[in-house]
Amino acid sequence: MKLTLKIWRQKNAQDKGGIVEYPIDGIEPDMSFLEMLDVLNEGLINKGEEPVAFDHDxxxxxxxxxxxxxxxxxxxxDRGVTTCxxxxRMFKDGDTIFIEPFRAKAFPVIKDLVVDRSSFDRIQHAGGFISVNTSGNTIDANTIPINKDDADKSFDAAACIGCGACVATCKNSSAMLFVSAKVSQYALLPQGKVEAVDRVLNMVHQMDLEGFGNCTNTGACEIECPKGISLENIARMNREYLAASLKG
Ligand code: SF4
Ligand code: FES
Structure with a gap:
């Protein structure tokens, strides 16, 4: 396949940045998108040019x-998949492809296509955990009976990989889908109930501090989420938040 890539290049956080065009040839339909960028970067390095910075692990x-x-x-x-x-094969020979970083005030660009998503880490640190003593006579988690429906919903919420697509796709740059998945995975389990009040209040407070926007229920986040995280989690988090505010 022969393609034209229009890629966002930005030297550093202070640089204004802009789109640069790169023609590319010899791309196989079975290559992943990142393998295609590897081919581009190999060519740029061979020519003595700066490769395009992008995130992957x-x-x-x-x-x-x-x-x-x-x-x-x-x-x-594609649907239900990450960039990697x-x-x-989702593209046609001769296509022009625009490639940009995830954009949001809370995800500042570091270089080219790499953004700083440590705001998500700080939200997680604010309450996305349970405090248990793992030494001594800890009760085996399997001995606590949990309703199958709740266990399944908690597991579904825990599938969130923190990629940030929900924020990037939301016109308000809202992080509600991410935060609600992290709140829900604990809210549905008995182990998560002990710290439930502090968790939801602290995580939502941190989300607001980081500069994410408000949710206006457009549902774009759910459509673009590669892990199928449901909007149901946002409704659950709103209920948890209201109940916690009344108690707090
Ligand atoms: S909710 Fe979905 S889109 Fe948002 S961070 Fe989690 S996996 Fe990514
Ligand atoms: S590199 Fe895509 S999810 Fe890990």
Whole structure:
């Protein structure tokens, strides 16, 4: 396949940045999107040019590192996949592909296509955990009976990989889908109930401090989420937040 890539290049956080055009040839339909960028970078390095910086780690849809906005869609045109799982067969020979970083005030660009998503880490630190003593006579988690429906919903929420596609795709740059998944995975389990009040209040407070926008229920986040995180989690978090505010 022969393609024209229009890629966001930005030297550093202070640089204004802009789109640069790169023609590329010899791309196989079975290559992943990141393999295609590897081919581009190899060519740039051979020519003595600066390669395009982009994030990746597992390349298996697990770590949530890859974060590209491709032709106006977070993680590109396929559904239920991350950028690293996107294949070039989703494009046609001769296509022009626009590649940009995930954009949000709370995700500042570090370089080219790499953004700083440590705001998500700080939200997680604010309450995305349970405090248990793991030494001594800890009760085996399997001995606590949990309703199958709740266990399944908690597991579904825990599938969030923190990629940030929900924020990048939301016109308000809201992080509600991410935060609600992290709140829900504990709220549904007995182990999570002990710190439930502090968790939701602290995580939502940190989310607001980081500069994410408000949710206006457009539902774009759910459509672009590679892990199928449901909007149901946002409704659950709102209920948890209201109940916690009344208690707090
Ligand atoms: S909710 Fe979905 S889109 Fe948002 S961070 Fe989690 S996995 Fe990514
Ligand atoms: S590189 Fe890990 S999810 Fe894409």
């Amino acid at each position: 597992c390349r298996e849809g697990i770590c949530g590192m890859c974060s590209l906005f491709i032709n106006g869609e977070a993680h590109g045109p 799982q996107l294949h070039m």
